[in-house]
Amino acid sequence: xxxxxxxxxxxxxxxxxxxxxxxxxxxxxxxxxxxxxxxxxxxxxxxxxxxxxxxxxxxxxxxxxxxxxxxxxxxxxxxxxxxxxxxxxxxxxxxxxxxxxxxxxxxxxxxxxxxxxxxxxxxxxxxxxxxxxx
Amino acid sequence: xxxxxxxxxxxxxxxxxxxxxxxxxxxxxxxxxxxxxxxxxxxxxxxxxxxxxxxxxxxxxxxxxxxxxxxxxxxxxxxxxxxxxxxxxxxxxxxxxxxxxxxxxxxxxxxxxx
Numbered sequence: 001x002x003x004x005x006x007x008x009x010x011x012x013x014x015x016x017x018x019x020x021x022x023x024x025x026x027x028x029x030x031x032x033x034x035x036x037x038x039x040x041x042x043x044x045x046x047x048x049x050x051x052x053x054x055x056x057x058x059x060x061x062x063x064x065x066x067x068x069x070x071x072x073x074x075x076x077x078x079x080x081x082x083x084x085x086x087x088x089x090x091x092x093x094x095x096x097x098x099x100x101x102x103x104x105x106x107x108x109x110x111x112x113x114x115x116x117x118x119x120x121x122x123x124x125x126x127x128x129x130x131x132x133x134x
Numbered sequence: 135x136x137x138x139x140x141x142x143x144x145x146x147x148x149x150x151x152x153x154x155x156x157x158x159x160x161x162x163x164x165x166x167x168x169x170x171x172x173x174x175x176x177x178x179x180x181x182x183x184x185x186x187x188x189x190x191x192x193x194x195x196x197x198x199x200x201x202x203x204x205x206x207x208x209x210x211x212x213x214x215x216x217x218x219x220x221x222x223x224x225x226x227x228x229x230x231x232x233x234x235x236x237x238x239x240x241x242x243x244x245x246x247x248x
Contacts, residue, residue, distance in 0.1 A: 047193030115241030
């Protein structure tokens, strides 16, 4: 963790950027997939028709960007620290669905999301330590 | 939710986790052996292919379900990794992992009922 670069190369900034890219890409994928949805055709289960939406292509670019930032983060921050922090997407994505996509999230679904988040918080660190050994 | 949808959710998660493990093994192999060998290149190709399958299946699911409905299912990938680590790497499961896995599963059940 020594010689950590500052400015744009700051690994904590890159971790934040990586999470932001994942967050935005998920919302874009949902929008894009809805725009071109063809639920009656069996072929659309493959998702390939989703490529017709420009939003899906933007999402793909963001996924690649988040992947590059993530690889950079892993050079400087241990996985057992970076990985639990990256799970903050599990909180911001449902919030984004509610705020930006106007999805109606029932009390039951909020409770389920909360249980998943608590469970992830418990396992995230041991899992990251496991992955480091993998 | 139909059985078909549930099957696709599980397949997209399993292909994603498998891709992660295969890519990780390939990267470790490349450290002493370099990248210009058929073992490394075939593993990377398999990993990328599995991730692509996972991506498109997700895109198909997003055409049918709310993102706030599908997203919590990604928590199951953690449980798959835990099981794989226990089975493949003979890791001992800690109480903390077990409780966490139970909470995630309970959360998924609530979300699927919603």
